[in-house]
Amino acid sequence: MFIAVSLLTLLALVFGILLGFAAQKFKVEGNPIVDQIDTLLPQTQCGQCGYPGCRPYAEAIANGDKINKCPPGGTATMEKLAELMGVDPEPLNASAETQxxxxxxxxxxxxxxxxxxxxxxxxxxxxxxxxxxxxxxxxxxxxxxxxxxxxxxxxxxxxxxxxNLKNWNWQLNAIPVTLLDEEKPC
Amino acid sequence: MLTLLDQLDQGTLWRSPGGIHPPQEKSLSNTTAIARLALAQQYLVPVPQVGESCTLSVKVGDRVLKGTPLTQGTSLQHLPVHAPTSGTVIAIEPRPSNHASALPVNTCVIAADGQDSWCPLQPSDPAELSQQQILDKVRSAGIAGLGGAAFPSHIKLNPVSEIELVIINGVECEPYITSDDRLMREHSDDILAGIAIIHKLVQPQRIVIAIEDNKPEAAEAMTQAIGRSQLPVGSTRVTVIPTKYPSGGEKQLIQIITGKEVPAGAIPAQLGVLVHNVGTAYAIQAAVLQGQPLVERVVTVTGQSIGRPGNYWVPIGTPVTHLLEASGSTAFAGQKIIVGGPMMGHALPQTQVPVLKGTNCILAPGAAELATEVEEKACIRCGECAQACPAQLLPQQLFWHAKAEEYDKAAGFNLKDCIECGCCSYVCPSDIPLVEYYRVAKSALRQAAEDKLQAERAKQRFEARLQRLEEEKLAREAKAKEAAERRKASMSPKDKDAVAAAMARIQAKKAATETAAVSPDAQATEAAGGNKSAAVAAAVARAKAKKAQQAQTDSPAAVRTEVQTEVQTEVQPAAADDKQAKIAAAVARAKAKKAQQAQADSPAAVQTEVQAEVQTRVQTEVQPAAADDKQAKIAAAVARAKAKKAQQAQADNPAAVQIEAPTEVQTRVQTEVQPAAADDKQARIAAAVARAKAKKAQQAQTDNPAAMRTEVQNEVQTEVQPAAADDKQARIAAAVAKAKAKKAASAAKQDKE
CATH class of the missing domain: 3.30.70.20 (Alpha-Beta Plaits)
Known part of the structure; x- marks a missing residue:
């Protein structure tokens, strides 16, 4: 009885010290999810979300704000945010004209x-x-x-x-050339 | 066990995966010798062609000789562009580019004089030149890879790692193209001279000239030329490889010759291999031995719509239209003209575009060669494309994700390793243009990467700005603190008395404010010049009036308050620098504005009939007698700005239920600008500001959702009477103002309806 109690107390003490040490040693500065959200945002710093810049909005999302407040990012950013935060995608709260x-x-x-x-x-x-x-x-x-x-x-x-030539998007313009005679040896 | 070099010497070949055997149409163009065409009227030389940053070294009207450099650049990537013929630069402007988009690019248009005379050339002997001198010659000749990719050759010829094997690419696997074939047959000795220069530069152990077995004449000519050349015996050989498309691709050719696969994202130099096109070898020879810059190349002009198909020496910059006409094209207008081969080329949206360094073929297919537009059918997952893919990718998976626009998933299937050879599209039984999907996906991925880079830069700039603002703020605070301390230290007892007196006055003023109930009519009409104390007294009085008014309007039970604020600010500055009078007037206006705002902001109770007849008659009659009556103008501008803000505040008032607010805003901005002096710039700027403000005010008004019965009588009577001769701007400004007034009026009308 005494041995069991003392053993468990000892174990609790050891693990407590271990955990306390780990909490001090491997302390994470700030919320890492904020950085992840911030990299997804388009960094226009436009304030259309109601926050002064992209980082404050990232912090707000991390604290549970809606993910559909970024018109410059568009639907693509919203979907990525939904995936990251594990919430359902929702339509943007602004019109899509700013795309x-x-x-x-x-x-x-x-x-x-x-x-x-x-x-x-x-x-x-x-x-x-x-x-x-x-x-x-x-x-x-x-x-x-x-x-x-x-x-x-x-x-x-x-x-x-x-x-310009750099950012021009290829349209689907195939070049149709028929085969004249397939059997011709090459 | 044989070493790689032994195997190379024996001509051992490895199998490259995938590939197809499209029908060959080379006999259409490879039976005649390389010919020359008549000179075109105009040459379109895009500047720059390779490398971004450069400066033009010619201007419109300059006479240029064949081979005159048109650009100068300093970056390593940059290659100079040379005039393709002698003539005159007649324009430097955006013209359609030789690209699938035909987007305009900066182009130097040269009108040929018909003499085609060379600029002075400097022939040299490569034996006497150092490596760096040869590289400089290659670079200043503007030599880019002539196989199609147009990569600067001097970079490839100066590798950082050791090169064991140089492969000279004479494969030419595209079904229609024969330019390298004819070049090897007719100029084998020149090509070998170029290969000797490459040998001197990179010092490889072996040089292999790879030629497909459908070009036996070319292989024969090259073998004989090797025997005649100065190259070390046994170092160079011709290896004939079996015909298969796309064996001519750099990575595919290395795999066939050496059995090694170039890793994804790597370059062949990392394997100790360098690949150069035969055309490039020829151009290097011309640049070093004869000193000729790269101003022309062999182009295959072929297809059943061409009357005289064949290979031609074509100056770079020749319009494709000219090439088609000179070769007897019967292509009808609007027919597809393809640049490059049928497998990897692209159709030109228009033919008034130049031939570039990488343009090896112009294909004008006949009716029999042009397929009817086939409908794209669903992918049946047959796997033919995966069999044909020379890069061993999974085309159907790439297609799946590219079509669904899941581009990152497509990237996960190594989309960037796709060489866009078109084998998958060729074998697809469902006629899916797979390569086009990949091109779209690739450009989308490139765009996404670019956006990400830009976002990262924007973030850095934003953070740098925040830091700077913070530092500025701290510096300001420190400075203010220091100044305050200095003041305190230097303050005499007499000053201290003055401060105490000021404090007492402020106390007295506060006491007076609590009991005062003064009508808000504040008419500031100080005309005196230096009567400072009187003006101060007046200011104190006005401040009191203002506070009293605020107290009144802030009271929540202010029912039926009929406030008729008639601010009639008549600014008539008689003297030139009657500063005090003007300041006083401005203060009065500011107060009037604040009073209005307070009124508008009062929480509107039910059934409040606010009959606010704000008759803001800003009759700013600016009559600048003197030339630089700056203050008067600024004062006028400030007055107008205030009038605008007051209106806005009114319009923004959240309209409660049953409020009948017949707001008759009669904004009569009568800006009578009469610039007496010739360049009265400030007056014009002031007028512009006034107009902008009037516009904004109108917008605010019309945006008001509950603005029922609003009779907006905007009479913007901008009477600009330009007295002086050259005040064009004033007239333009007047026209713009009128247009704006008109727009605002129509918007107001729409709103009412």
Whole structure:
């Protein structure tokens, strides 16, 4: 009786110490699922989900927010998030019109150089200085739309990205050539 | 046990998996010698062709000679582009590209002068040149792989690892193409000279010239040429391989010759093998020995719609249209013209596109060769495609996932190892265009990878920005703290008394505010110049009025409040820099605005008849007498902005039940800009800002969902009377403003309906 009790107490003590040590030694900083969600999000930092940037939304999803609040990511991102989080896919809460990739374009002769769009840009993709013309670095623009509203002279347009030889999508255009005579020896 | 070199010497061949035997149509074009065609009127030279970043070294109107470099670049990948003939650069503009999409690319258009005269060439002897000098010559000649992939040759000729075996690819397995066949028959000695240069550069143990057994004449010519060449005896041999498509593929050929399989994602150099096309060997010879840049290549023009099918020396940049005309094409308009072979080529959406370095064949099939459009049927899982696949993939699985747009699953079946040879489509009994599906899937995967890269970069930039803002904030705080401490340290007892006095005044003011009930009519009409104290007193009075008003409107039981805020701000700046007066006016307007907002924000109780007749008559008559009356203009702009915000606040008011709000907003923005001076830039900018604001205000109004009986009388009377001669902008601005007003009016009308 005494041996059994003391043995179990000893075991409990040993495993307790072991677990306590492991909890200290192998402590995980932050929630790893947030990083996984963050890599799935398109990083436009547009704030259309209602959070200030993609990472805050990733944290919100990890805490149980809905997965259908990301219009730039579209249905594809939503489905990936559903798979990762183990929840049912649900339709996007925004219309699908934002699916086409767009970039901002500043009509430069109308720009008055107020720097308001520069302050609004989440990825520093607009260059310019006070009272000087601004322009958008199209390669870095995420198409988040945030610079359009602050412009006092409405000189920013969101224009769809034109296809080039690199990003052109092959259409199904087969080349039909019939066989003349199959038996011809080769 | 024989070593690999022994086996190579014996001509041992290995079997490559898959492959097909399509009907051969080579006799259509390989019976005549390589000919030359008449010069075209214009040559279309895309710039750049290989490698992204480069600068143009010619401009429109420049005269160029055959072989003049058109571009300069510094990156390793870049190859210069040369003028294909002598003539004049008549345009540098986007033109349709030789690509399945025909998307326009930057093209240098050269009008030929008909003389076809070379620029000065520098012939050299490879024995006297160092390796680096030869590589530089190859690079500056713009030599790319002529087999079709157009990979820069100087990179392949400068391998990092040791090369044991060089394979010269004369296989030419596509059923119609004969350009390499004819080149080997007619220029075998030149090709061998090129091979000797390759031998000098890479120092391989063996060189194998691989030729399919359907080209016995070419094999014979090459064997004889080896005997005549300077190459070490026994180092080079011709190996004849059995005809099978796609033996000419780089990886397939290595497998046939050496029995080794190039691993997925690896390059042949990792196996110690290098593959060059015979055409490339010829071009290397021309570049090093004669100093000629790559400005022309052999192109097979064939098909039953061609009157004189055969092989032609075609300058790079020749329009396909010219090639078809000169070879007696009977192809009808709109017929499919295929670039490359029938197996791997693509149809051209239009023929006014140039021949490029990788263009080895132009195929204009006749009616008998063109299949009728067959319907794609369901996959029956027969497995024929898996048998035929030379890369040993599972085409039906790839198809399955590509069709379902599950591209990552297709990638899991090694889609990227597909060489797009078309064997699977060829054998498919259900006529499924499998390769097209793979091309779509591949481009989608490439796009996804690109998007991911971009997302990663956006994330980095976003995080860098956040960090920067945080640092700036901290720096600002530290600076403010330091400044405060400095102020405190340097403050004299007299200053301290002043601070105490100010505090007392603030207290007194607060006490006064609690009892005050002043009408909100604040008419700021200070015209005095330097009467500072009077202005301050007036400001204090106005502040009190404002607070009182707020208290009134904030009370929840404010039923039937008839607030008639008539802000008649008449800014008439007489003197040039009457600063105080203007500031006072601006403050007054700000207050009027705040009062309106407070009104609009009050939680609307039931049956509240808010008859807010906001008659915002911003009669900003800006009459800048002096040229740089900047302040006056800014003040006017601020006034307009405030009017706009007030309207917006009103429109945003959440309309409760039974509220009859006959809001008659009479926005009369009468911006009478009369620029007296010639380049009165600020005035124009101010006008533009005003118009933009008017537009936004209208939008806000029309967006209001419960805006019943809203009579919007927007009379934007932009009377721009340009006095000076060259104020074009002013007139354009006026036109734009009118257009905007019109649009807003029509939107309002629609909303009402």
């Amino acid at each position: 086409v990739k767009k970039v901002a374009y500043i009509r430069e002769d109308e720009c008055i150089g107020c720097t308001k769009c520069i302050q609004a840009c989440p990825v520093d993709a607009i260059i310019g200085a006070g009272k000087l013309m601004h322009t958008v670095l199209t390669s870095d623009c995420t198409g988040c739309d945030l610079c359009v509203e602050p412009c006092p002279v409405d000189c920013i347009d969101m224009i769809p990205v034109t296809p």
